[in-house]
Amino acid sequence: MSLLAAAALVACSSGGQPVSQQTGAPTSATAAPATTVAAPPPPPPSDEDQIKETVLAYQDAYNTQNWDAYADLLCTAMRQKFTGVVMEMLKKTRHDNGLTQVKSITPQVTGDTAVVTMDAENETMGTSTVQLPLKREDGWKICVTR
Structure with missing residues (x-):
C-alpha cells in the first residue's frame, strides 16, 4: 500500500479525528526550510555571436540615423x-542610398x-557581399582604418 493510501485509510478509520503517528520524518512545522537551487548563469555569448550583434546594431544605427550609436560602434x-x-558625407550617403538590410x-x-x-x-x-573588419576594443567594434 502506498504511503498516501495508508494515510487516507488512517484518516477515514479515525472518524475524521486527528490521528497522531510517530515517524522519523519531520513534520511541516519542524521541517527544514526548502532551499532553491539557482540555475547556473548562462555562458557568455561567443565572439561570433557578439560580432553578429555588433554588425546588426551598426546596421540599425545607420538605418535609423542614430549617429551617436553609430559612432559608439566604431573603434x-x-x-x-x-x-x-566625413560625418556629413556619411549622412548624405545614408539619405541618398536609403536603408540597408544585412x-x-x-x-x-x-x-x-x-x-x-x-x-x-x-x-x-x-x-552585394561586403567584408567588414572588426577589432576587440571594449567589446567588438567596426574598425576600417584605411
Missing part, C-alpha cells in the same frame, strides 16, 4: 576620422580582430 581610430566633413553574417575571428563577410541589400544599390 577609436575609426571614430576619430568620423567627424566634420542578409547574412559570417565572422572569422583571429585573436582580437575579425573579418565579417556579409550579404547586404540596399534600397538603391541592390545586393
Whole structure:
C-alpha cells in the first residue's frame, strides 16, 4: 500500500479525528526550510555571436540615423576620422542610398580582430557581399582604418 493510501485509510478509520503517528520524518512545522537551487548563469555569448550583434546594431544605427550609436560602434581610430566633413558625407550617403538590410553574417575571428563577410541589400544599390573588419576594443567594434 502506498504511503498516501495508508494515510487516507488512517484518516477515514479515525472518524475524521486527528490521528497522531510517530515517524522519523519531520513534520511541516519542524521541517527544514526548502532551499532553491539557482540555475547556473548562462555562458557568455561567443565572439561570433557578439560580432553578429555588433554588425546588426551598426546596421540599425545607420538605418535609423542614430549617429551617436553609430559612432559608439566604431573603434577609436575609426571614430576619430568620423567627424566634420566625413560625418556629413556619411549622412548624405545614408539619405541618398536609403536603408540597408544585412542578409547574412559570417565572422572569422583571429585573436582580437575579425573579418565579417556579409550579404547586404540596399534600397538603391541592390545586393552585394561586403567584408567588414572588426577589432576587440571594449567589446567588438567596426574598425576600417584605411
